[in-house]
Amino acid sequence: MTTAQSALTQLKARLAEVADLERVGMLLAWDQEVAMPRGGAEARAQQRASVERLCHERFTDDRVGELLDAAVAETPLDEDLLAVTRRDLDKARRIPGDLVAELVHAAATGHEAWTKAHAASDFTPFEPFLRRNVELRRQYIACFPEVPRPYDALLDDFEPQMRTEQAQDVLGRLRDGLIPLVEAAAGPPADAILQGSSFPVDAQRGFVETVLRQVGVDDERWRLDVAVHPFAATMGLGDVRLTTRYAPDDLDSLYSSLHEFGHGLYEAGIDPALARSPLQGGVSSAVHESQSRLWENMVGRSSGFWRWGFPHLQAAFPDRFAGRTWQDVHRAVNAVRPSLIRVTADEVTYGLHIALRFELELALFEGDLDPADLPEAWNERTRAYLGLEVPDDAHGVLQDVHWAEGLFGYFPTYALGTVISGQLWARINADVPDLEERLARGDFGPLREWLAERVHRHGRRLTPTELVARAAGGPLDPEPYLDYLRAKLAGSAPLVG
Amino acid sequence: MTTAQSALTQLKARLAEVADLERVGMLLAWDQEVAMPRGGAEARAQQRASVERLCHERFTDDRVGELLDAAVAETPLDEDLLAVTRRDLDKARRIPGDLVAELVHAAATGHEAWTKAHAASDFTPFEPFLRRNVELRRQYIACFPEVPRPYDALLDDFEPQMRTEQAQDVLGRLRDGLIPLVEAAAGPPADAILQGSSFPVDAQRGFVETVLRQVGVDDERWRLDVAVHPFAATMGLGDVRLTTRYAPDDLDSLYSSLHEFGHGLYEAGIDPALARSPLQGGVSSAVHESQSRLWENMVGRSSGFWRWGFPHLQAAFPDRFAGRTWQDVHRAVNAVRPSLIRVTADEVTYGLHIALRFELELALFEGDLDPADLPEAWNERTRAYLGLEVPDDAHGVLQDVHWAEGLFGYFPTYALGTVISGQLWARINADVPDLEERLARGDFGPLREWLAERVHRHGRRLTPTELVARAAGGPLDPEPYLDYLRAKLAGSAPLVG
Numbered sequence: 006m007t008t009a010q011s012a013l014t015q016l017k018a019r020l021a022e023v024a025d026l027e028r029v030g031m032l033l034a035w036d037q038e039v040a041m042p043r044g045g046a047e048a049r050a051q052q053r054a055s056v057e058r059l060c061h062e063r064f065t066d067d068r069v070g071e072l073l074d075a076a077v078a079e080t081p082l083d084e085d086l087l088a089v090t091r092r093d094l095d096k097a098r099r100i101p102g103d104l105v106a107e108l109v110h111a112a113a114t115g116h117e118a119w120t121k122a123h124a125a126s127d128f129t130p131f132e133p134f135l136r137r138n139v140e141l142r143r144q145y146i147a148c149f150p151e152v153p154r155p156y157d158a159l160l161d162d163f164e165p166q167m168r169t170e171q172a173q174d175v176l177g178r179l180r181d182g183l184i185p186l187v188e189a190a191a192g193p194p195a196d197a198i199l200q201g202s203s204f205p206v207d208a209q210r211g212f213v214e215t216v217l218r219q220v221g222v223d224d225e226r227w228r229l230d231v232a233v234h235p236f237a238a239t240m241g242l243g244d245v246r247l248t249t250r251y252a253p254d255d256l257d258s259l260y261s262s263l264h265e266f267g268h269g270l271y272e273a274g275i276d277p278a279l280a281r282s283p284l285q286g287g288v289s290s291a292v293h294e295s296q297s298r299l300w301e302n303m304v305g306r307s308s309g310f311w312r313w314g315f316p317h318l319q320a321a322f323p324d325r326f327a328g329r330t331w332q333d334v335h336r337a338v339n340a341v342r343p344s345l346i347r348v349t350a351d352e353v354t355y356g357l358h359i360a361l362r363f364e365l366e367l368a369l370f371e372g373d374l375d376p377a378d379l380p381e382a383w384n385e386r387t388r389a390y391l392g393l394e395v396p397d398d399a400h401g402v403l404q405d406v407h408w409a410e411g412l413f414g415y416f417p418t419y420a421l422g423t424v425i426s427g428q429l430w431a432r433i434n435a436d437v438p439d440l441e442e443r444l445a446r447g448d449f450g451p452l453r454e455w456l457a458e459r460v461h462r463h464g465r466r467l468t469p470t471e472l473v474a475r476a477a478g479g480p481l482d483p484e485p486y487l488d489y490l491r492a493k494l495a496g497s498a499p500l501v502g
Numbered sequence: 503m504t505t506a507q508s509a510l511t512q513l514k515a516r517l518a519e520v521a522d523l524e525r526v527g528m529l530l531a532w533d534q535e536v537a538m539p540r541g542g543a544e545a546r547a548q549q550r551a552s553v554e555r556l557c558h559e560r561f562t563d564d565r566v567g568e569l570l571d572a573a574v575a576e577t578p579l580d581e582d583l584l585a586v587t588r589r590d591l592d593k594a595r596r597i598p599g600d601l602v603a604e605l606v607h608a609a610a611t612g613h614e615a616w617t618k619a620h621a622a623s624d625f626t627p628f629e630p631f632l633r634r635n636v637e638l639r640r641q642y643i644a645c646f647p648e649v650p651r652p653y654d655a656l657l658d659d660f661e662p663q664m665r666t667e668q669a670q671d672v673l674g675r676l677r678d679g680l681i682p683l684v685e686a687a688a689g690p691p692a693d694a695i696l697q698g699s700s701f702p703v704d705a706q707r708g709f710v711e712t713v714l715r716q717v718g719v720d721d722e723r724w725r726l727d728v729a730v731h732p733f734a735a736t737m738g739l740g741d742v743r744l745t746t747r748y749a750p751d752d753l754d755s756l757y758s759s760l761h762e763f764g765h766g767l768y769e770a771g772i773d774p775a776l777a778r779s780p781l782q783g784g785v786s787s788a789v790h791e792s793q794s795r796l797w798e799n800m801v802g803r804s805s806g807f808w809r810w811g812f813p814h815l816q817a818a819f820p821d822r823f824a825g826r827t828w829q830d831v832h833r834a835v836n837a838v839r840p841s842l843i844r845v846t847a848d849e850v851t852y853g854l855h856i857a858l859r860f861e862l863e864l865a866l867f868e869g870d871l872d873p874a875d876l877p878e879a880w881n882e883r884t885r886a887y888l889g890l891e892v893p894d895d896a897h898g899v900l901q902d903v904h905w906a907e908g909l910f911g912y913f914p915t916y917a918l919g920t921v922i923s924g925q926l927w928a929r930i931n932a933d934v935p936d937l938e939e940r941l942a943r944g945d946f947g948p949l950r951e952w953l954a955e956r957v958h959r960h961g962r963r964l965t966p967t968e969l970v971a972r973a974a975g976g977p978l979d980p981e982p983y984l985d986y987l988r989a990k991l992a993g994s995a996p997l998v999g
Contacts, residue, residue, distance in 0.1 A: 025552035028545065029526060036529060040537065041741055044723035048525065048738020051778060055522035059556065226541035241545020244538060281548060 012075035013083065019069055020090065021281040026060040028240055035238045035246055039230045054109075061105070065097050082278065085466040089283050092165075099148040108145065111137050112410040119409030126399035128380050131409070136376045138411040139369055146370070155370050159414030163290035164421065166468055169371075172363070172417050175424055175481045180360040182487040184390065186353055190341035190494055199337045202254040203325055209251050212321035213262045216314060220266060220300070220449045222247075226273065229262070237265040237297075239272035242280050257349070260301050267300035268293055270453065274461025289469040290415065294422025295429060296460065302352050302423075303430045303489070304452070309444030311335045339493060343391040345400045353490055357390040359420035362405075366413050427486020428477035429460070509572035510580065516566055517587065518778040523557040525737055532735045532743055536727045551606075558602070562594050579775065582963040586780050589662075596645040605642065608634050609907040616906030623896035625877050628906070633873045635908040636866055643867070652867050656911030660787035661918065663965055666868075669860070669914050672921055672978045677857040679984040681887065683850055687838035687991055696834045699751040700822055706748050709818035710759045713811060717763060717797070717946045719744075723770065726759070734762040734794075736769035739777050754846070757798050764797035765790055767950065771958025786966040787912065791919025792926060793957065799849050799920075800927045800986070801949070806941030808832045836990060840888040842897045850987055854887040856917035859902075863910050924983020925974035926957070 006014070033053050041049060063069075073091060078084040115134040122131035142159065149158040156169040164172070217229060225243070232248035239245050247265040251258045271287055279285040287293040304310050308331070315331035326334075341351050347358040365382055368374035374382055383402040384395040395401035407415055434440050437451050444452075459476040473481060503511070530550050538546060560566075570588060575581040612631040619628035639656060646655040653666040661669070714726060722740070729745035736742050744762040748755045768784055776782040784790040801807050805828075812828035823831075838848050844855040862879055865871035871879055880899040881892040892898035904912055931937050934948050941949070956973040970978060 021548070022552045022556070025549045026556075029530065029549050029553060032529065032533060032549075033526065036533065040725065041737070042721065042723050042725055044740020045738050046740075048741060048777070051518070052522045052526055052529075052738070055519045056526060059519070059523075059560075224539065226539050228537065228539055240538070241542050241549070243541020243543075244545060280545070 009075060009077035010079070012072045013077065013079065016069065016072035016076050016090075017086075017282065019063065019066075019072065020086075020283055023060055023064045024281045024283065024285065026056055026063065030056045030060065031238045032240055035240070038232045038234075038236070039246075039248060057109075061097065065094065069094060070098075082284075082466070086282055086284055089465050093283055096161075100145065101148075104141070104144055104148075108141055108411055111141055115409040115411060116406065119403065119406055123399055123403045126397040126403065128398040128402055131403065132377055135379070135408060138408065139376055139413075142370070142411060142413055156367055156414065159366075159370065160417065161414075163415050163418045164469060165289055166470065167289075167291075167421075169367070171481065172421065173367070175483055176360055176363055176417060176420055179356050179420060179424060179483040179487070180390070182483060183353060183356045183360075183490075186487075186490055186494060187341060187343060187357065187391070190353065191343075197337075198326075198329060198333050199256055200254065204253060204256060204322060206251040206253060208321045209256065209258050212317060213249060213258050215317050215321075216259060217247075217262060217266060219313070219447050220263070220304075221270065221453055222266065227269065235261040235265055237268035237272070239269065242277055243273075245269040245273045260305055263305040264297040264301040267297035270300070270456070271296040271461050274453075274457040275464040276462045279464040279466070284464045284466055286465055288463070288465050288467065288472055290418035291421035291425055292460065292469055292472060294419055295425035296422075296456065298423050299426040299429060299456075303426060304444065304449075306335070306338045306352060307441065307444060308332075308335050309441035311338075312445035313447040341494070343393055345387070345391075345393055345395060346404055353494070354391060356420050356423060359416055359423075361386045361390055362416040363420070366416065370413065421481065424481055424483045424486050425473055425477065427489050428473070428479070428482060429456075430489060431485040432459075432477055506572060506574035507576070509569045510574065510576065513566065513569040513573050513587075514583075514779070516560065516563075516569065517583075517780060520557055520561045521778045521780065521782065523553055523560065527553045527557065528735045529737055532737070535729045535731075535733070536743075536745060554606075558594065562591065566591060567595075579781075579963070583779055583781055586962050590780055593658075597642065598645075601638070601641055601645075605638055605908055608638055612906040612908060613903065616900070616903055620896055620900045623894040623900065625895040625899055628900065629874055632876070632905055635905065636873055636910075639867070639908060639910055653864055653911065656863075656867065657914065658911075660912050660915045661966060662786055663967065664786075664788075664918075666864070668978065669918065670864070672980055673857055673860055673914060673917055676853050676917060676921060676980040676984070677887070679980060680850060680853045680857075680987075683984070683987055683991060684838060684840060684854065684888070687850065688840075694834075695823075695826060695830050696753055697751065701750060701753060701819060703748040703750060705818045706753065706755050709814060710746060710755050712814050712818075713756060714744075714759060714763060716810070716944050717760070717801075718767065718950050719763065724766065732758040732762055734765035734769070736766065739774055740770075742766040742770045757802055760802040761794040761798040764794035767797070767953070768793040768958050771950075771954040772961040773959045776961040776963070781961045781963055783962055785960070785962050785964065785969055787915035788918035788922055789957065789966055789969060791916055792922035793919075793953065795920050796923040796926060796953075800923060801941065801946075803832075803835045803849060804938065804941060805829075805832050806938035808835075809942035810944040838991070840890055842884070842888075842890055842892060843901055845901075850991070851888060853917050853920060856913055858883045858887055859913040860917070863913065867910065918978065921978055921980045921983050922970055922974065924986050925970070925976070925979060926953075927986060928982040929956075929974055 030053060033049060033056060037046075037049050037053075069090075073087065073094065076083075076087060078087050111134070115138055118131050118134040122128065143155075146152075146155045146158040149161075152158050152161070154169045160167055160169055160172060214229065217227075222229070226245060228246045230246065230248050231250055233250065235248045235250055237245070237247050247262060247269050249258045249262040249265065268287075271293060275285055287296075311331040311334050315326075315334055318334065319326045319329075339352070341353045343354050344350055347355065347362075350358055361383070364386065365374065365379065368382065369376065369379075380398055380402045387393055387395050387401065405416075407413075433452060433455050436455060437443070440452065443449075460472065463472060467475065470480070473479075477485075527550060530546065530553060534543075534546050534550075566587075570584065570591065573580075573584060575584050608631070612635055615628050615631040619625060640652075643649075643652045643655040646658075649655050649658070651666045657664055657666055657669060711726070714724075719726070723742060725743045727743065727745050728747055730747065732745045732747055734742070734744050744759060744766050746755045746759040746762065765784075768790060772782055784793075808828040808831050812823075812831055815831065816823040816826075836849070838850045840851050841847055844852065844859075847855055858880070861883065862871065862876065865879065866873065866876075877895055877899045884890055884892050884898065902913075904910075930949065930952050933952060934940070937949065940946075957969065960969060964972065967977070970976075
């Protein structure tokens, strides 16, 4: 074996160990949300910190850099592995250990402060914690002096290699396209068929399981559990875990399950050859979100889905849906109704919630918005985009936990993912012209296969830009998504009955 | 801070990290048995190997030895910490890395070979794997040239500092005391009140939960799950996890739950000051087993327990127990019936199953028993101790997985634990004279408190010998346990109604 070959082998072994530790960290987090008795919180925090620290140490260790310099790729896969590892290592090494520790600590204390402030609906005591997070993120940005704009450094953590300018352009066009749609949709209140306290949790669970089995979940490789804040986590090949939550008075459990299924299916579809390497994972937050939004919205709110699903819904809740039709449900799940809370927003207004947050983040890091002035700026934009008055901070600036944890640059990926889902959906329907009929028969196979081939299997081998260009046929573009919404709202789309 | 103080601080931090990794390894194992979809097996094996390797590396690292040499204890707790760490480190460093890897590999392949051989009830194909395990354990023994007898090195892994001679003496006396008890108890078949397929699993679950709540399990710090082979695992302070299994045709779920509760209560009762250190854990396998056997047998088969528990049993299975009394159940759970399988053996014959295994292990490592001759030796001893003919290897030498995994020296601790439980039980009843009346009222608090004070809180601070001497008032002695059995079988004990 040559020195270069030996270096490559040793590097892969070290990266595999780091990948194992990352998955172990995910299991610790999954278990904490799903299984752990509350009394285990303190020990778990220490276990997670130890695993994260070791994971960071083993990756940023000088030895990894030496092996990376000595290794020579033998295959195209190796080339991708070395390129992604170089990029990850360069980023990880830029951040001083002290700053990493401060960011982690500020996230934890910020979360705690937010919990109290949110419960009291009072921004004022939370403001110093938010200010601290902003300051620390400025220090983080300073570790990347070469980026053209400060926000670029934040965005890059979630959307590798995307520039703020592009995000601004795409989200601006999305916002401008959504506002008239929301105005046009304003009308009589939607049918209350999906509201009111009569969805027994056991029946919901049975219905959700029926849907998940049909779209592609099996007991051999998946689990479904309950969590307060639903999420998906992949522990390794053949071990994908979804969570949802059941409220007695709505069917949000279905949509959160389909959303997390989209995330899980992405991870489950990554080429097994990438296992235990930095290439095993979703390529960006937006691409990940494109998968969850596609299953939640494009599939879960389609007429095809409900033509298949309605009899199962009726069987689960016979009293509730006696004498109703799939069209009633389809109409209800597509109702547009401006509201104050992002996580329960409808498909159309959701993008405006994101545009608002993205613009405020830009103003905080690149403009002259002071953290103290956030509530006012928030309420102003809510008035402008959604036509609503914010009654209190809990229904306004305090509703999301992201900023409390120092997560800036994350929000835009929700809307960028939605944009990508629109582009993919247009391509899928062109490639599989009878898709709606197939969904109506409960045949989700062709959709899964299309996504696996075009998106999932690549893992992190392509850049997000390359992936979107290949899968969607061009750069990020909100028009296909806006067209999809326009067609649905006009009731004329092939997918709307 | 002095150099010695700094070394102590750094040493504690490193040991805390190692302790975290050990608990993480436990979670990986727990999850694999309880939650993991089968498709995750390959990734999980790699994750467990990575965590175990790191744990071993971080502990046996030269730095730990340097810190240990430089550190000076400031408190009695520090002294115990340094002593236990020195001992653990000395043992861990004796074993060459290659041998560790071979032992792990042979355990995995041995397990696989055993699974097939057990299913086919054929010892022959399994014999080479067993032989390999014996050979490797001889190499392991050779790492401890100073021990007086080869088996001492094996026993020490489970029963620190115990010598084979002592185990042989105690188990010999136990065996000689049990044989006449088994012969005397031979009589008409026991009441079939607890046999036959009419214990619906949901009702069992409810009954087991009622019992566990009463003995001391709460949702804040405990979980109960189902596993094929029941076990207990403690993830940290306030996170104790029990498992059991439900068969539709017996009430073994109760006894396996009480058994695992005994293990869990031990870990839950360790002084929080020992958390995240090598002192946080049970002091030996036998002491651990004394706790599980005490709750399973001394409590769970006592008249006091059934005076309290019978109405709950009746409520769970109203048809089954209509017109019966607590005495009927008490008699049935104490029936003595020689049988071939250890794990379903009654309380009295159980010790003979262990004596047989211990004697065969001694013959393998210190006598001239060849692995090929094990089945014959097994069958012979079964005839001598239990008066039974072994019809096939699955009901004989192949029934347990321990040897397939290279676990030699483990079996005797089951019986040593039983012996200790007898000594503790005698002391508890002397200290709490109205214990039976308290159990009959469902008051398990005094028993828990006695055990916490005398046994649990010490963790690994005392040696097993010191702990037994203090808690039981003397060295290991099978007489109290034999007296307890004799009294129960004579129907004259204060604890037998």
